[in-house]
Amino acid sequence: MGWGDGREVDEVLEELRRYAADDLDESQGRSFGYAYQAGESAKRLGAQAYVQFLGKNGLDPTLFPSLLRLENELVGIVRHRLHGDADVVGSFTSGGTESVMLAVHAAIAHVRRHRSIAGTPEIVLPETAHAAFHKAADYFGATVRLVSVDPATLTADVEAMGAAINANTALLVGSAPSYPHGVIDPIPALAALAEERDLWLHVDACIGGWLLGYLAETDPTIPSFDFRLAGVRSISVDLHKYGYCPKGASVVLYRDQLLRRGQYFACASWPGYAVLNPTIQGSKSGGPLAAAWAVLQHIGDAGYRRLAREVRAATERIIAGIERTPGLRLLGDPRMSLVAFTADDLDLFELVDDLNERGWYVMAQLGSRCAPASAHLTVTPANASHAERFVAELQEVAADVARRPANPLLTMLHHAASGLDPSALDAATFNQMLELVGVRDGQLPTRMALVNHVLEALPTDAREAILLTFFSGAFRPRFEEA
Numbered sequence: 001m002g003w004g005d006g007r008e009v010d011e012v013l014e015e016l017r018r019y020a021a022d023d024l025d026e027s028q029g030r031s032f033g034y035a036y037q038a039g040e041s042a043k044r045l046g047a048q049a050y051v052q053f054l055g056k057n058g059l060d061p062t063l064f065p066s067l068l069r070l071e072n073e074l075v076g077i078v079r080h081r082l083h084g085d086a087d088v089v090g091s092f093t094s095g096g097t098e099s100v101m102l103a104v105h106a107a108i109a110h111v112r113r114h115r116s117i118a119g120t121p122e123i124v125l126p127e128t129a130h131a132a133f134h135k136a137a138d139y140f141g142a143t144v145r146l147v148s149v150d151p152a153t154l155t156a157d158v159e160a161m162g163a164a165i166n167a168n169t170a171l172l173v174g175s176a177p178s179y180p181h182g183v184i185d186p187i188p189a190l191a192a193l194a195e196e197r198d199l200w201l202h203v204d205a206c207i208g209g210w211l212l213g214y215l216a217e218t219d220p221t222i223p224s225f226d227f228r229l230a231g232v233r234s235i236s237v238d239l240h241k242y243g244y245c246p247k248g249a250s251v252v253l254y255r256d257q258l259l260r261r262g263q264y265f266a267c268a269s270w271p272g273y274a275v276l277n278p279t280i281q282g283s284k285s286g287g288p289l290a291a292a293w294a295v296l297q298h299i300g301d302a303g304y305r306r307l308a309r310e311v312r313a314a315t316e317r318i319i320a321g322i323e324r325t326p327g328l329r330l331l332g333d334p335r336m337s338l339v340a341f342t343a344d345d346l347d348l349f350e351l352v353d354d355l356n357e358r359g360w361y362v363m364a365q366l367g368s369r370c371a372p373a374s375a376h377l378t379v380t381p382a383n384a385s386h387a388e389r390f391v392a393e394l395q396e397v398a399a400d401v402a403r404r405p406a407n408p409l410l411t412m413l414h415h416a417a418s419g420l421d422p423s424a425l426d427a428a429t430f431n432q433m434l435e436l437v438g439v440r441d442g443q444l445p446t447r448m449a450l451v452n453h454v455l456e457a458l459p460t461d462a463r464e465a466i467l468l469t470f471f472s473g474a475f476r477p478r479f480e481e482a
């Protein structure tokens with residue numbers, strides 16, 4: 001990249017296209033992660049609405065009343081889908097992480113206003129809950145009480161959650177469903193626990209909130225997870241997942257305005273404009289909001305219902321395919337559209353690499369206290385029509401990997417990694433280690449099995465230290481004179 005006197009529009013756009021050449025291609029329907037799309041017209045409309053509202057600034061909705069109107073209408077639709085009454089309020093946010101962080105912040109503020117707590121506020125969290133809760137705790141100075149999940153179902157253990165409550169508890173969390181295994185926590189029982197102990201239950205329905213309601217219409221095994229349960233005080237729902245809206249679209253809802261209070265921030269004690277930020281951002285483009293509103297209008301209730309059925313039917317085909325593949329084992333009972341499977345007698349990370357090499361994108365998940373390493377699939381309308389082809393290739397790849405002799409380097413690396421203390425590594429040794437697993441000049445190798453095996457062998461704090469060091473190295477400013 002050179003930078004100097006300015007360049008022609010076409011030239012800049014062409015360069016952007018070249019930069020994107022190695023990106024994950026989400027347009028072919030072969031990606032089981034990161035991308036959620038529901039056809040060309042929704043995609044095009046989202047992009048048009050995004051651009052139309054790009055220059056509007058949500059910092060001050062009194063100057064851009066269209067943004068206030070769009071947000072109130074959009075949050076109103078989400079509230080309706082989640083059976084909230086007229087007291088339920090919410091906000092449009094930039095994504096699941098922001099929605100979760102805001103709910104955690106609001107719950108902590110609520111507890112501080114209404115109870116005296118000694119020490120730091122605590123979040124009682126099933127170990128399968130999204131990392132965004134750990135991030136919120138880290139940012140806002142809370143303590144996470146991590147609670148084991150039921151080892152068979154991988155869902156929250158309500159009794160253990162109850163036992164983890166103490167005088168400092170500010171928040172209980174349940175997921176509908178959890179991201180790693182796509183299983184739904186027993187939200188009705190968690191809501192009853194929260195009600196009984198007069199505590200705040202947040203339901204993280206970031207990934208499922210929009211889809212589950214449609215599936216529940218024909219699947220009575222899907223438990224309630226929304227405001228029909230009295231113990232639920234807040235819910236996060238992402239529209240940039242199963243709402244099929246462009247990225248930057250989520251909603252966080254609260255049972256009433258008082259509960260939302262701790263999310264809002266006002267500042268009149270500086271000499272500039274009076275600040276009232278409902279969410280984390282200050283200035284924010286109206287693009288994501290207008291795009292989300294437009295896509296919701298276009299697909300409509302009937303469209304989302306139809307898409308939900310398509311997605312679930314494809315998920316069932318994939319689940320059946322996994323279940324009949326020797327060496328693969330489904331984790332939990334995924335009732336929605338996220339599926340995780342592990343491998344018993346073959347190298348799972350090699351299998352993920354092989355699939356990715358064939359042009360499928362499948363995510364590798366490292367093993368944790370509650371579950372073995374797994375491959376994760378997010379089924380969407382974009383990949384649903386490829387389900388049969390995917391299953392056929394999955395079976396070929398699994399048979400292939402099962403025949404492959406084990407990599408002798410693995411045992412050695414496993415042994416070396418398990419005794420490793422990353423805080424004791426100097427930069428040179430660390431870089432040598434990265435080179436050994438194929439990471440060079442901040443670039444990941446095309447096959448990740450070795451990297452995944454090393455990470456898998458490490459304790460979680462060591463994994464985190466390594467990932468942070470890698471990312472710190474990758475995000476390094478570059479500048480070239482024109």
Ligand SMILES: Cc1ncc(COP(=O)(O)O)c(C=O)c1O
Nearest residue numbers: 095096097130132179204206207
């Ligand atoms: C259950 C759950 N919560 C929170 C998030 C975080 O959402 P985002 O990536 O939009 O910040 C995700 C993302 O997959 C999720 O699945």
